[in-house]
Amino acid sequence: MLKTRITDLFGIEHPVIQGGMQWVGYAELVSAVSNAGALGILTALTQPTPEDLAKEIDRTRGMTDKPFGVNLTVLPTINPPPYEEYAQAIVGSGVKIVETAGRSPEPFMELFKEYDVKVIHKCTSVRHALKAQSVGVSAITIDGFECAGHPGEDDIPSLVLLPQAAEALDVPVAGCGGFSDAKSMVAALALGGEAIVMGTRFMATKEAGIHQNVKEKMTEADELSTNLMFRTMHNTARVFKNSVSDQVVEIESTGSATFEDVKDLVAGQRGRKVFEEGDLEHGIWSAGISVARVKDVPSCKDMVSRLIADAEEIIDGRLQSVKA
Ligand SMILES: Cc1cc2nc3c(=O)[nH]c(=O)nc-3n(C[C@H](O)[C@H](O)[C@H](O)COP(=O)(O)O)c2cc1C
Numbered sequence: 001m002l003k004t005r006i007t008d009l010f011g012i013e014h015p016v017i018q019g020g021m022q023w024v025g026y027a028e029l030v031s032a033v034s035n036a037g038a039l040g041i042l043t044a045l046t047q048p049t050p051e052d053l054a055k056e057i058d059r060t061r062g063m064t065d066k067p068f069g070v071n072l073t074v075l076p077t078i079n080p081p082p083y084e085e086y087a088q089a090i091v092g093s094g095v096k097i098v099e100t101a102g103r104s105p106e107p108f109m110e111l112f113k114e115y116d117v118k119v120i121h122k123c124t125s126v127r128h129a130l131k132a133q134s135v136g137v138s139a140i141t142i143d144g145f146e147c148a149g150h151p152g153e154d155d156i157p158s159l160v161l162l163p164q165a166a167e168a169l170d171v172p173v174a175g176c177g178g179f180s181d182a183k184s185m186v187a188a189l190a191l192g193g194e195a196i197v198m199g200t201r202f203m204a205t206k207e208a209g210i211h212q213n214v215k216e217k218m219t220e221a222d223e224l225s226t227n228l229m230f231r232t233m234h235n236t237a238r239v240f241k242n243s244v245s246d247q248v249v250e251i252e253s254t255g256s257a258t259f260e261d262v263k264d265l266v267a268g269q270r271g272r273k274v275f276e277e278g279d280l281e282h283g284i285w286s287a288g289i290s291v292a293r294v295k296d297v298p299s300c301k302d303m304v305s306r307l308i309a310d311a312e313e314i315i316d317g318r319l320q321s322v323k324a
Helices: 005-010 027-035 050-063 083-092 106-114 126-134 158-168 182-190 212-219 243-252 268-277 289-293 300-321
Strands: 016-018 040-043 068-073 097-101 118-123 139-143 173-176 195-198 226-229 237-240
Touching (some): 016 027, 016 040, 027 050, 027 068, 027 300, 050 068, 050 083, 068 083, 118 126, 126 158, 139 158, 158 173, 158 182, 182 195, 182 300, 226 243
Parallel strands (some): 016 195, 068 097, 097 118, 173 195
Antiparallel strands (some): 226 237
């Protein structure tokens, strides 16, 4: 057993969290993760409406009686979704754990406090983590440069960012970005992390509701298999390297590209189709550098059991053996 402040806080067996994933975080995956003793997280905006989110929460409850959470990602968009209504659907459904991301959770804290919801805020810098702590979140996920999705603009990898955050904060901190196996998990614990959050690794599991082609492609990837796009627009995203993301990077390299120039290539619905239909070159899809460490497509239960057993072996075996 690996026990930390985060296992205590969320009432979970293992210090392992599945980060919210757009078009991936459905009830099947989330319940499988929670049933494996980790913390599964639904993605609010994967559901077309707040009512659909409430139904997805019900569906998840039908498949697990273990704790699970909902991710609420608030990003600047031209036509913003009704975030407030999604937040109401979360509290109205009795969910007690929320992962916030994208911007400060401050506008939602009063509502979440009223309903005794524990907020774990995901951010990419110590300064944003301190701000979130000051508005009352229960825990922080600190997202290093290796991560899938939005690593921010500071480019600080988990090896430095996690201990910086853990030392600066009073609330428990989960390491995120680059974690995929027992070796990286033990490193996170050594760095002051109280859990790991994984996205990429959980994509390549049996229960993730994405096309088998995507999962198999991930097992063939290496450490050079991601692209950073939107760098020039200061909205960096780490995505899988394919012909579409290569094209975006190339257009950006001209130095004068605007969002309009890449808008069609990066359309979210194209990426969604990759996951649904398995045409890997149809659009942009997120993956972190840890995709290099994905070698198989196990069930969540097998993956999490192996992770914990191997982590314990490293702690009791290798780490003891190097001690003179
Ligand atoms: C396919 C995919 C979709 C993601 N979508 C979201 C999202 O909607 N909101 C969010 O906060 N994070 C999102 N993430 C990021 C993950 O929650 C997590 O922070 C990240 O994957 C951690 O890095 P790792 O991939 O190295 O494990 C996504 C990640 C992946 C792989």
